[in-house]
Amino acid sequence: MLPGLLLLYTLLWTHTATARPASQTVFAADASFSPLDDSHHSPSFSPLLPPAIPLAVKSPYLNALLPTGGDGGSKGYLAGSWARHWPVHYPGSPRDYRLSWAGLIRIDGTTYEFLGAPLSDSKSSLGPARVARQTAFEYTATKSVFSFEAGNVTFKATFLSPVTPNDLVRQSLPFSYLSIDVDPDAAQNHFISVYTDISGEWASGDPNANLTWTYTSGSGIGVHAVSRREQLVFSEFAEQAEWGEAVLATELRRETVAGSGEVNDLRGTFIKHGRLDGTHDAAYRKMDDRQPVFGFSVQITPSRPSAVFTIGHVRQPYVNFVTPEGQVPLAGLWTTRFSRPLDAISYFQYSYPRTSREAARFDEQVRRDAQRVSGDNYAALVELSTRQAFATFELTTGVTEDWREDKEGVMAHLKEISSNGDMSTIDVIFPLHPILLYTNPTLLALLLEPILVYTHSGLYPNRWPVHDLGTYPNATGYNDGNDEPMPVEEAGNMLWCVRLMALVYFQLTADKPWVEKHYEVFKSWTTFLTDDGLVPAEQLSTDDFAGTLSNQTNLAVKAIVGIGAMSELAKGVGRWTDGIHYRAVAEAYVREWTALAMTETGGARHAKLAYQDDGSWGTLYNLFGDRLLNLKLFDRQLYADQSSWYAGKAQKYGVPLDSRHVWTKTDWEVFAAASATDKKGRELFINLLVDYLKAGKVDAAFPDLYETTTANFPGRDGLDWPIYFISRPVVGGHFALLALEKANGANGVEENPFGG
Template sequence: MSPLASLTTILTFISVVCAATSWTTTPFNPAAIPLAVRSPYLSAWLAQGAGNALNDVWPTFWTGAIVGWAGFINVDGESYVFLGDPDVPNASFQKAVQKSFEFTSTQSVFVLSAGPVDLTATFLSPVEPSDLANQSFPFSYLALSAASNDGQPHAVQVYTDISAEWVSGDDSLTVNWTTTVGDTITHQVQLEDQTVFGEVNDRIQQGSAFHSTLNSTGTTFQTGQDVVVRAQFIQNGVLANTQDTDFRAVSDDWPVFALAHDLGTISAASDPVIFSIGHVRDPAVEYLIANDATQNRSLFFWSQISTLDDAITTFLQDFPNALARADAFDAQVNADASQISSNYAGLVALSIRQGFGAIEITLSKDASGQFNTSDIMAFLKEISSDGNVNTVDVIFPTWPLLLYTNPAIGKYLLIPLFAYQATGQYPNAWAVHDMGASYPKALGHNDGNDEPMPLEESGNMVIMTLSHFQRTGDNSIITTYFDLLDQWTQFLITDALIPENQISTDDFAGSLANQTNLAIKGIVGIKAMAEIASIVGDTARSSNYSSISASYVPQWQQFATSSDGKHLTLSYGNDSSWGLSYNMFADVLLNTSVFPASVYDMQTAWYETVVNEFGVPLDTRHTYTKSDWQSWTAALVTSTTVRDIFINSVFKYAADEENSQPLGDWYETLNGDVEGFKARPVVGGHLALLALQAVRTQTAMPAV
């Protein structure tokens, strides 16, 4: 297929995508819709495939395991299910009919008709990177508003419940629960026997799930067996204000925790009633400090409030303001991304909640037990691929999201890695691969047996450090950890020009010697260290490293360019090989101008000749690709036509209605099938063009 034909096919697909659904979708129907996505453990999605309505299937955790979340609306005594796929044998109800679905960077909004009433269900997972307390709240909103669609008044009640499936990866385990009734009604459920920092099937076996609402006139609650509690609302429109105290296994008569509101008689759109759902644990992360000691760290929001009741009440009462901030954030992202294309704007909007949903912002406590707000560290779970903590080559592709929204969070992700290696406990000379093998245990690798990516991670750390300084003017990482940065640069100087046989971030593709793309990273990393040395006034070192980087480039060109001069090779001397040279984006981002314009032009022309139906393969070893690296490549090519081929290819994959899991970054270019990853934060790399735009203009997201 010619490049022009391929692009035409992509654009034609875009014009008809979502035709399989019976409701309108804006901007498109993704493989899975984020419902409550705030942390590695508050992560609820609606699987789509060819298109599931909100009441066709149960919401699921990112792994695909069901997290029971049901919703009903009663209209003039008739009951309709709008959320989940419940079976209530002893009660009569209908399915509300989904009319529309829209998502933004922070919200998923469904409109369903329940007979003569339209129900709007807004799932808001706030993204507030400039407010660390708000960003660290592990809570999400569901807002429900009803309006008559026939011009007549109607009596309306609404209901939601969650099941104990929210608190464990093993449904055979016993849970207990409490209900607190005051200004707020809160159900709290947790495992009876907890394991601090322990996971089962990627679910934390610690902490509690919370389902809450403000207590107003007409608000009722109930806990108990799912079919009993749901039948109570379906048949009566109110709950019994009773509590089941028969604590039992998650799957034993399926205990649920329900809340209901009587909206009264409505004609015009009712004021929304607000529910919150959350998962809270404390401590949140175990971190290795000097002398093989460990430190327990808590989520940042605890420094602002004293009790969970206060946290939940504050969160619920703040909904109008939170919605206004979310709308402003969404509008800014959409405006910025739409300058590139509407397809790009949709892709970015789908990626933001997923990216931030892997990150938790933490504090330590001082000797007196007070939170140390000057000791901020952020932790990122390598969701889906292996569960590592702060994997350097996962932070690296996620980096554009942080540069665009708040680069300080990027700094807080790097600090745990720097601080650990500065203790001297990590024995290798290069940068560590990750901060711990299993989230949330950030226990380092004192044995040095982390996954070996010496060139990859050393280059990443130096590049990200300079990038953070350029975006913020904050040189604290540079001045504090200059010696470590220089140590890693020595390794780059030794290994970058002719990389030894090793793996890169694309470890699933296997190891390879003389990787062109790894050499790019190393050479840019050396130049980045030259810039870092200049920042601290070390002109001699800066000049030396600049000279080394410059001297490597012509040698690298000779090694890495195919004999016909049409493209870079995947590995030196293999003329028939090629790959996405996405590491050149670092050269563009840092404005280091390491590589001549001719190399960018050559690669741009080449990519246009090798695009498949769903994009350009990662390299010639396979026909699969990565959506994040295609987005990075879109930001470095010198043709807007080729840029848009990359963007539209990733969009086509994201909107093809063939997959049914949270967006996977690793997929097949021939048919759009996912290869196994899902819900990973590396989709933050889709914001590469926005990050570049922000760096060049030095604009920032509005404070929220």
């Protein structure tokens, strides 16, 4: 998961001169106003101010966020700072990951900035910066909503990245919305127009790339499309796709005008006239040569007090998949319904009313369910995690039995964002799975499909599952067996997830043939765990940033859970002899594990980190599998002992992962919370996680690895070494409490068998 090179980076978010310094004075409604001065009506942030605010977050390559925390963050103000692609900016990186996305509103002849820094940018020559006064910010599972006042007019900017887990084609659409909604009464009494543009930074991570662009109108919409002139298919630069097109689109209603050109010319035209003049610049030059931007101006009227824009990144094909016959390019799933990108964009643009209503219902359900399970703090965690988790994987067409593209089939491919870009990493799919179990378990089956297809190809030679399939978007496999070695980890993960499929998904569809199809593969992995799982040799676990270790107690728990899961799978398809055998093995291993793993320190009984180290301890997050799958392998007293131990080890912002360091992982904290024996133990983890977010020390999308004493990235405060895990799929693990509730329902288990 973590390449050695990453350990050498001294990673820092650098808020460049293009962002507004904290001391800069800006203006709103013709009055002096500093947005960072609490005495001037600072905005409210609900449910909290996250370390980075999701704007357009829909895929690994459409991942625009507004950093808020740390010394250089925006502090939650949409105006005055540029959006960024997800990576942390580190010294020597090829670019600062800025995504220029500007928003202006003109009210009765005066123009105000509300998105990005088109006026307050130190490089701007467009006159004094007037900035709309932000009055509030709120996020839900799918939306980030900013409220403003300017020129006696109130309006909202809503960023909606749809999550439609039960409509796979719509989920596969690589687009997001920006909606500007003006108070209808104000639209009657004021002359108002809005403007937005994007730059070529959305089309390539290479600042030296030659760009080309087009403007197309059809089906009632206008579409700007910008791309590299030389397409580098299946290639990245600075974590962005170097093939495909960035798009900005809107409905072509009366008084909507499109334009492209040099940045100050285009924005200056809107500032002066309140509308663009319809001119388009020559469609070829470098990104930084008279920076070209691509925008729309829209007049707001009493009958149409809103303007809705579509932003996205369209690629053809999506991924490069390994087969015995060679690499097969797979297309995005949306192409099975829409033959042209224009058709998909038009559908998406005109679907906004429906999508907005559905998003509101989805948001309400997530919030209500999370509050019921563990209160407002838990709701704040899972809502912030939703878009991030869903934007880390993409849905494509599948592969036929003769190794060709299957237009009727479906696969899902995950990118291990930030840690090293691996593709379909099993031990990253694993912590993602709770959000999928909660929303639609089909998605977990689709993420496992590429792993199983590759396994059945016979190309991978090892006894255990492959760690990953390559580096995104190239699933090249490891035909020499030389992938990152996590044999016990990945075998346990696969059997855990497969049992969930049989329990929650295939049980509902009575699809026993799916288990039968893969049964011999599952059985071979279980045999490996039986041989090597109870006493794991020195090896990596999923927490590979901590290095190798022998006799890991938590890793042995995963092996035992995997063997127990296989017992249930075998019984489910009538293989009773196998089922009885594997259950007996798992129960015997629990007894041996207890003797090897448990110790007592200061009168408190707890699990060691490793069998041989009596002075060690660790977070036993893999115990969650015993609860989730209702295996009842481990004694209830173990859960109680661990809950008490964690409470005594808690730091200011969390419970450390183990006795070696003060860092922790957010996903494993919630796994441990879901294994707690009472409400107090559960809320310990949840509340400390919220304290971590509220501390405001980090400045990137929900980092899942942090120091429990400082609430900062490892290495930022001189502790440990620099590791920056951001925007990763693993935040799906924050749904562990909701996943447990769903699994309990499938198992016929009461909501909390431990009581409390």
